[in-house]
Amino acid sequence: MNNLIEELKQLIITSLDLEDVTPADIDPQAPLFGDGLGLDSIDALELGVAVQKKYHVKLDASSADTRQHFHSVANLAKFIESQRST
Amino acid sequence: MRNVIPTRPVAISEHGALDQTAFWRRVHGLRAALASQPAQRVALVCEDSGWFAAGMLALAQTGRICVVPQAPQAGSITASGAHVGAVLTDRPGEFTEFTTLAIGDAPPAGDATASLPDDDVCIECYTSGSSGMPKCVLKAFGQLRREVAALEQQWGEQLGDALVLGTIPHYHLYGTLVRVLWPLLAGRTFVTHTCVQAAELRRWAAQHRCVIVSSPAFLQRIAAPAELPPAAQVAAVFSSGAPLADPFAERLQRDWGHAPIEIYGSTETGGVAWRVWSGSAERPYWRLLPGVQTELREEPAGMRLWVKSGFTWQSGWMATGDLARRHDDGRLVLLGRADDVVKLEDKRVSLSEMRTRLMAHAWVENVRLLLLAGPRRSIGAVVILNAAGRRQLAANGKLPTSRELRNWLRRSYEPVLLPRKWRFPEALPDNDMGKIEHANLQQLFARRA
Numbered sequence: 001m002n003n004l005i006e007e008l009k010q011l012i013i014t015s016l017d018l019e020d021v022t023p024a025d026i027d028p029q030a031p032l033f034g035d036g037l038g039l040d041s042i043d044a045l046e047l048g049v050a051v052q053k054k055y056h057v058k059l060d061a062s063s064a065d066t067r068q069h070f071h072s073v074a075n076l077a078k079f080i081e082s083q084r085s086t
Numbered sequence: 087m088r089n090v091i092p093t094r095p096v097a098i099s100e101h102g103a104l105d106q107t108a109f110w111r112r113v114h115g116l117r118a119a120l121a122s123q124p125a126q127r128v129a130l131v132c133e134d135s136g137w138f139a140a141g142m143l144a145l146a147q148t149g150r151i152c153v154v155p156q157a158p159q160a161g162s163i164t165a166s167g168a169h170v171g172a173v174l175t176d177r178p179g180e181f182t183e184f185t186t187l188a189i190g191d192a193p194p195a196g197d198a199t200a201s202l203p204d205d206d207v208c209i210e211c212y213t214s215g216s217s218g219m220p221k222c223v224l225k226a227f228g229q230l231r232r233e234v235a236a237l238e239q240q241w242g243e244q245l246g247d248a249l250v251l252g253t254i255p256h257y258h259l260y261g262t263l264v265r266v267l268w269p270l271l272a273g274r275t276f277v278t279h280t281c282v283q284a285a286e287l288r289r290w291a292a293q294h295r296c297v298i299v300s301s302p303a304f305l306q307r308i309a310a311p312a313e314l315p316p317a318a319q320v321a322a323v324f325s326s327g328a329p330l331a332d333p334f335a336e337r338l339q340r341d342w343g344h345a346p347i348e349i350y351g352s353t354e355t356g357g358v359a360w361r362v363w364s365g366s367a368e369r370p371y372w373r374l375l376p377g378v379q380t381e382l383r384e385e386p387a388g389m390r391l392w393v394k395s396g397f398t399w400q401s402g403w404m405a406t407g408d409l410a411r412r413h414d415d416g417r418l419v420l421l422g423r424a425d426d427v428v429k430l431e432d433k434r435v436s437l438s439e440m441r442t443r444l445m446a447h448a449w450v451e452n453v454r455l456l457l458l459a460g461p462r463r464s465i466g467a468v469v470i471l472n473a474a475g476r477r478q479l480a481a482n483g484k485l486p487t488s489r490e491l492r493n494w495l496r497r498s499y500e501p502v503l504l505p506r507k508w509r510f511p512e513a514l515p516d517n518d519m520g521k522i523e524h525a526n527l528q529q530l531f532a533r534r535a
Binding site: 017018019020021025033034035038039040041042046 | 431460461462484485488489492493496500501502504506507508
């Protein structure tokens with residue numbers, strides 16, 4: 001799980017071309033959008049694409065859970081883990 | 087303008103005066119030397135403005151295209167992509183990869199009759215294009231002559247017989263025109279070298295009443311107006327290349343007694359309008375130069391200013407890069423660059439408005455915003471921090487600093503519009519005209535910082 005969290009941080013930085021942000025700057029519990037890392041709606045789209053491509057998980061756009069899954073790095077890791085085990 | 091030979095010297099240097107006879111014999115001598123030179127396109131690179139003027143006239147009179155590179159270096163000729171057959175220069179040692187014509191070697195010849203080039207011959211000059219590549223602009227001699235006539239009509243009387251000095255190089259078209267051709271055609275004397283220090287201005291002004299041709303790059307760096315020559319010795323100060331920041335214009339008027347005459351224009355359009363400090367309420371208004379017509383044409387970003395005059399590069403109406411509106415009395419109000427409004431993720435945002443918001447933050451001294459290309463187009467912010475901001479940056483690093491500024495903007499803007507890349511240099515990269523070049527700003531984002 002910790003490996004996955006580190007991997008996700010790196011994925012966020014590279015796929016969204018975030019400057020000046022290191023993995024250590026991303027708090028796994030902090031919100032990715034809004035106040036925390038400050039990602040925007042286009043970032044959300046791009047991160048969704050990157051996550052699906054890398055982890056072969058399926059995101060249901062209509063799912064109310066998606067927002068929850070993308071709330072933080074920790075949530076995202078949990079979601080990917082749960083998809084892998086099914 | 088007069089075709090009789092004026093009595094005043096053409097130019098003056100520390101070594102003495104160059105009188106009319108000697109000047110025109112130089113021109114004729116250069117013409118004779120050019121006769122055996124097959125090159126049609128000749129770059130003109132001179133340190134001495136007197137030789138520069140003689141070279142330009144000789145090239146024009148012999149039907150050559152006079153190419154004036156953006157900077158007086160061999161690399162600038164190559165970079166501009168101007169394919170020149172020869173270089174006419176007073177520094178032949180620096181242009182060894184080209185066929186050079188050493189300007190001082192041509193023996194003076196002929197009589198001293200002042201004959202000006204035909205109106206249709208071309209001067210080829212370069213300006214920094216918006217893409218960052220030098221952009222070639224062709225000027226016919228007649229266009230330059232008509233612009234000089236407009237300047238003389240507007241300010242000739244005020245200048246009288248003042249000596250013309252400049253802090254801007256003569257190879258910028260504004261310098262060529264105002265510092266060299268205007269005095270030459272109007273019979274005033276110009277100083278043959280560019281004054282880079284205020285002390286040089288003071289030295290010349292101690293002996294002559296003078297006109298100072300300058301730019302914000304110089305005027306805004308003068309620590310105190312007392313460094314300038316006494317106001318009584320100065321007939322006028324011209325400033326062009328970029329707008330002069332209000333506090334400087336006001337301070338020069340208040341503490342020195344002279345507000346610079348600012349000229350708005352570009353290499354492509356020539357001079358368009360002018361203003362002089364007369365109180366902050368009057369600041370936005372520009373008066374047209376004699377012979378200039380303007381039109382406003384609607385575009386998605388706003389009303390773009392179009393110009394028509396005898397000195398625009400292309401005949402007919404020419405688009406400027408600026409948005410404008412017309413005041414009731416016909417004066418112009420410039421409303422910023424037309425490319426200031428950018429579209430990001432289908433949303434329109436004004437960079438100057440965002441800049442104003444950022445400037446209101448307690449850490450910020452100055453800002454430039456620009457659109458960055460890439461897989462995702464976004465705004466890049468170049469921020470000059472004030473002392474408080476620099477302390478924050480030193481103590482906490484770049485990310486917390488940019489986050490604070492981003493969050494500050496987030497109160498007014500949707501997240502997708504916020505700058506994604508931030509640079510905190512010590513100073514904005516300006517060129518020797520005091521203009522912040524788009525290309526220099528772009529370069530700050532070429533690599534991670």
